[in-house]
Amino acid sequence: MQLKCVAIDDEPLALELMKNYISKFPSLNLMQTFEDAIAGAEYLRNNVIDLLFIDINMPDITGIDLVRALDKKPMVIFTTAYKNFAFEGFELEAIDYLLKPIDVARFGKAIEKAADYHRYKNATNGDGEGESLYVYSEYKMVKINHKDIEYIESMEDYIKIHLQFDKTILTLMPLKRVLEKLPEGRFQRIHRSYIVPVNKIISIQNRKVKLPAIELPVSDSYADFVRNWMK
Structure with missing residues (x-):
């Protein structure tokens, strides 16, 4: 099972690091990356993905507002340079938050959560079965x-x-x-x-x-x- 994913971050170095980390995990299939949040949002509206990595603080639109505007929401892992997370992200049921600079071991734990939850959703279909x-x-x-x-x-x-x-x-x-x-x-x-x-x-x-x-x-x-x- 591979998770189709997209990464959005207006910082080129942060995005390059994210691409490098994603490449280390065979369970992830990176479909696209975007420095432009608006272009990223357009791609997400027209394509189905499993997992979105997105920076919270971007100049055109915040990651939280971008995710909130999506009709079909993928699993989301927010990335941020700030320790104080916005409460609004709680509403969006994010899989995890990664604090920059992101450590690869911490990144791996977030991926485990996403893969585990993906299996749970597909196995139960929301009917409450499972353990x-x-x-x-x-x-x-x-x-x-x-x-x-x-x-x-x-x-x-x-x-x-x-x-x-x-x-x-x-x-x-x-x-x-x-x-x-x-x-x-x-x-x-x-x-x-x-x-x-x-x-x-x-x-x-x-x-x-x-x-x-x-x-x-x-x-x-x-x-x-x-x-x-x-x-």
Whole structure:
């Protein structure tokens, strides 16, 4: 499997370095490079690619605005010389951000993420199967193994995913949407604020679900699940 990719950067030296790095990875097929962001945007509107490397700060249009304007968005890896990333990039679900000067080892990790996510999308078709969940947290894509999830908690517009060993991941997503990403039957919503992995339920008593690390309430709306589980 090769990922068809395009690189856009108004700095010739940065673009040359990107071409050099891409050439080191057989999984990447570089289709075009552009110093002119407008020309790059026109190419992207007329061609289907898998992965876009794009600088955030360019004179004609920012990388973020260019990606936002695309009708069909490829996977995106932003490159930037600044440590403070724009929040708007979070909306665009970027695979990763690479801070200039880019190290080849760090570049390789970003490529692994892109290849992994590409396989995930093509294997699941968005139906929630597979063994991993992908969410966007702290301006990057994060892979979470289903088996590591202890429970998921709604916090208004955000959700907090509680993992093994007291780790948590916060992401901007409604609880309903994350449930759609999870395999049906293996995770269950028990309350307006909670989703639990069914195989980690120890017991259900007095409208409370006991998990290895916590007890959570079951609301009236999900009482049918309790009855079915106890059969």
